[in-house]
Amino acid sequence: SGLILYESIHYLGVPRTLHQLDFGIALIGVTALLNFIMGSVCVRAGRKSNSLALVASGKHLISDTWSTLGIIAGLVLIALTGIQWIDSIVAMVFGVIIFVTGYKILRSSLAGIMDESDRELLAKMVSRLNQHREENWIDLHNTRIIKFGSVLHLDAHLTVPWYLNVHEAHNEIDRLAGRVREEFGETLELYVHSDGCLDFSCKICSKSGCPARQSPFEKRIEWTVQNISQNQKHRISTP
Ligand SMILES: [Zn+2]
Ligand SMILES: [Zn+2]
Ligand SMILES: [Zn+2]
Known part of the structure; x- marks a missing residue:
């Protein structure tokens, strides 16, 4: 996410074409779908086998899906409006979100914090x-x-x-x-x-x-x- 932040600052105000965006949206969309499917499978399997660990990882995956949908909504907004500066702002915001989410997941699985x-x-x-x-x-x-x-x-x-x-x-x-x-x-x-x-x-x-x-x-x-x-x-x- 450091890279995303750097890029978004770098491109602020600089005119930029949006053709990379379509590919980005598609890629993120596929990721979201996979996360959601994997998450649901994990939660279901975890409930069946009574495994807390599986249910917890499944829930993490599903919650990742929701933040990913937010990113997609932002990207679609950019593609529709064509407003360049939103691109940089959105990228910056999501850079921060990805960083914070990553930090939380890392912290809870390393330090064993109860979620x-x-x-x-x-x-x-x-x-x-x-x-x-x-x-x-x-x-x-x-x-x-x-x-x-x-x-x-x-x-x-x-x-x-x-x-x-x-x-x-x-x-x-x-x-x-x-x-x-x-x-x-x-x-x-x-x-x-x-x-x-x-x-x-x-x-x-x-x-x-x-x-x-x-x-x-x-x-x-x-x-x-x-x-x-x-x-x-x-x-x-x-x-
Ligand atoms: Zn003890
Ligand atoms: Zn005691
Ligand atoms: Zn007694």
Whole structure:
């Protein structure tokens, strides 16, 4: 896009023929069509196989299609009006757009930043987990989705009764992981730590017949994208 910017500045005010434009429009149009088809195929295949990574790349491709349609509209406008300076302005604007889009895609896939589709899936995962909460799952915190290219990695801490042995705690993690995979599919890498509950956990823990209970159960805290992401065990906030 540096080149596009340079060219658009270079040609500002200089009369220029538009015959390259038709070819450009055709090329961009074909690209847009291919992106859209590929994107739709990816999203459909991803939903079928429950692969978040595929759905996410498909959505990226489809959103690329929309910005490409914008470029085409600009180019058609130039071709129709024949106004030379619009050409340079449009090229400059889209140079910036392409640069920013490219930067965002690069950043999100390199640094593993959660995008909107990840957040949506995390929300779906949370509601599924709320529906299937088990009494030994006292809370879930420190949940992070990290993307390495197309591989998704989910990290979380599950609070379980402190007196579970390693085998029992591992069982709880496996059951939770099973529920998570129902939402994310098999392509997900999952790493869940188990934390032992603390005294303040009893107020939000509904485990019946707990031999170590310090205080009665008060209320269940529904899991939300926000509270499973926070860096501490859940507790009833004291006013
Ligand atoms: Zn970890
Ligand atoms: Zn923890
Ligand atoms: Zn307990």
